[in-house]
Amino acid sequence: MSKELKFDFDYEILPENHSKFDLSFKLIVIGDSGVGKSCLTTQATKGIFEDTYNATIGFEFFTFNVKLCGKIIKLQIWDTCGQELYRSLITNFYRNASLAIIVYSVNERKTFENIDLWHKELRTHSSPNVKVFLIGNKIDLADERKVQTEEGEKYIEQFKINKFIETSAKSGFNAKNMFIEAAKLLYDDYLLFHRDTESDYNSDISGKNQDTYERSMDLNSASSSVQDNKKEKKKKCC
Ligand code: GTP
Numbered sequence: 071m072s073k074e075l076k077f078d079f080d081y082e083i084l085p086e087n088h089s090k091f092d093l094s095f096k097l098i099v100i101g102d103s104g105v106g107k108s109c110l111t112t113q114a115t116k117g118i119f120e121d122t123y124n125a126t127i128g129f130e131f132f133t134f135n136v137k138l139c140g141k142i143i144k145l146q147i148w149d150t151c152g153q154e155l156y157r158s159l160i161t162n163f164y165r166n167a168s169l170a171i172i173v174y175s176v177n178e179r180k181t182f183e184n185i186d187l188w189h190k191e192l193r194t195h196s197s198p199n200v201k202v203f204l205i206g207n208k209i210d211l212a213d214e215r216k217v218q219t220e221e222g223e224k225y226i227e228q229f230k231i232n233k234f235i236e237t238s239a240k241s242g243f244n245a246k247n248m249f250i251e252a253a254k255l256l257y258d259d260y261l262l263f264h265r266d267t268e269s270d271y272n273s274d275i276s277g278k279n280q281d282t283y284e285r286s287m288d289l290n291s292a293s294s295s296v297q298d299n300k301k302e303k304k305k306k307c308c
Contacts, residue, residue, distance in 0.1 A: 072209050072219060072236035075247040079254065079308050083246060084135035084142065086115050091135065091144035095256045096166055097249075100188050101173035102181040103152035106207040109239035110173065111149045114246045119239055126151035129163060134249045139308040143253040157191075164195035169252050173205045176236065177214040182206075182221065189229060201255060202231045205248065210238040 099107045108126050112118050115132045132147040148167075150160040164170070172188050174181040185204065192200065206222045209215070219236060226234040233251060237244040 072206075072243070075235065075244055075251055077247075077250060077254070079138065081250055081254075082137040083250070084137060086133055086135065088135045088142070088144075090142060092141040093257065093260060094144040094146060095168040095253075096146050096148065097169045097171060097252060098148045098150060098163055098167045099171045099173060100150050100160070100192065101152055101205075102175075102178075102184050102188075103154075105152065105173045105175040105178070105181050106239045107152065107171075107173050108149050110205070110207055110237060110245055110248070111147055113239045113242055114249050115147070117242075119242070125153060128156060128159060134246075134253075136250055136253045138253060138257055141257065143257055145249055145253055145256075147249075161191065161195045164192060164200075167196055167200055168256050169201040169203065170196065171203045171205055171248070171252070172231075173207050174217070175208045176206045176217045177208050177211045179216040182217045185225065189231075201252075201259070203233045203235060203248065203252065204231050206234070206236040207239060209236045209243060210240045 099111060101107055103125060104123065108124075108130060109119060111130075111132050112120065115134050126149060128151060130149045132149060134145040134147060136143050136145075148163050150156075150163060170192050172185055172192070174185055176182075189202070192202070204222055204226050206217060206219070222234045222236065225231070232255060235244050235248050235251070237248060239245055
C-alpha cells in the first residue's frame with residue numbers, strides 16, 4: 071500500500087519564478103524512458119499533467135521553491151532524458167548534484183530492474199556524498215502494477231538509498247511532497263555541517279544569492295571532511 075508523505079514541520083511552497091532564495095541545491099532526475107520523469111516534475115512545479123508522451127531531448131530545467139523554517143530553499147531540477155541514445159550526454163549533468171531522483175514505473179518491471187544500471191552510473195559520475203531517492207511512479211495504474219511497494223522498500227535498504235516514495239504524476243500523489251522531502255533532507259544536511267558557521271551565514275545572505283548558491287555547491291565536498299562530527303552534531307532545522 072502506497073504511503074502519502076506527511077510532514078511534522080511547517081513549509082510553504084513558493085511560485086516557480088520566485089527569485090530570492092537562501093540556499094540552492096542541484097537535483098537530477100534519471101531513469102528509463104517513459105517512466106514519467108518529466109510528468110512528475112511538471113506536476114510538482116506547475117500542477118500540470120500531460121497525457122501525451124513527448125520524449126525529452128537532452129534535459130529540461132525546472133525550479134521548485136519552498137520555505138522551510140524561515141529559509142527559502144531553491145531546488146534546481148535537471149530532468150534528463152531516459153533514451154539510450156543520450157545516455158553518455160547526461161552523465162555530464164551528474165556533476166555537483168546534491169540529490170538524484172531515480173524513477174521507475176510500477177507497471178513495467180524492466181524499468182525497476184534497470185535501477186541497478188542507473189544507480190551504478192550515478193555512483194560513477196557523481197559526488198560520493200550524493201543523496202538518492204528511489205521513486206515508483208504511475209501508482210494510479212493499480213490494475214497493471216508489476217512491482218510491489220515492498221520490493222522498492224527492500225531495494226533502498228539493500229543499497230542504502232535515502233528514501234523510497236511511490237507517486238502518481240497523473241493524480242499528483244506525492245509529486246510535490248517528493249521535492250519538499252528532498253529540500254528538508256538537503257537543508258538538514260546543510261545545517262549538520264554548517265551549524266558552527268550559521269551566524270556568519272545569516273549575516274551573509276541578505277541579497278547575495280550567488281554567494282549562497284556557491285556555498286550550497288560546496289556542500290558535497292565539505293561533507294566528506296566532517297563525517298566524524300556527524301554523530302555528535304545531529305541537528306535538525308525545526
Ligand atoms: P523520457 O523523456 O523519454 O525520458 O520519458 P519520461 O520518463 O520523462 O516520461 P514522461 O514524463 O514523458 O511520461 C511518459 C508517458 O507516461 C506519458 O504518456 C505520460 O502521460 C505517462 N505518465 C507519466 N506519469 C504517469 C502517471 O503517474 N500515471 C499514468 N497513468 N501515466 C503517466
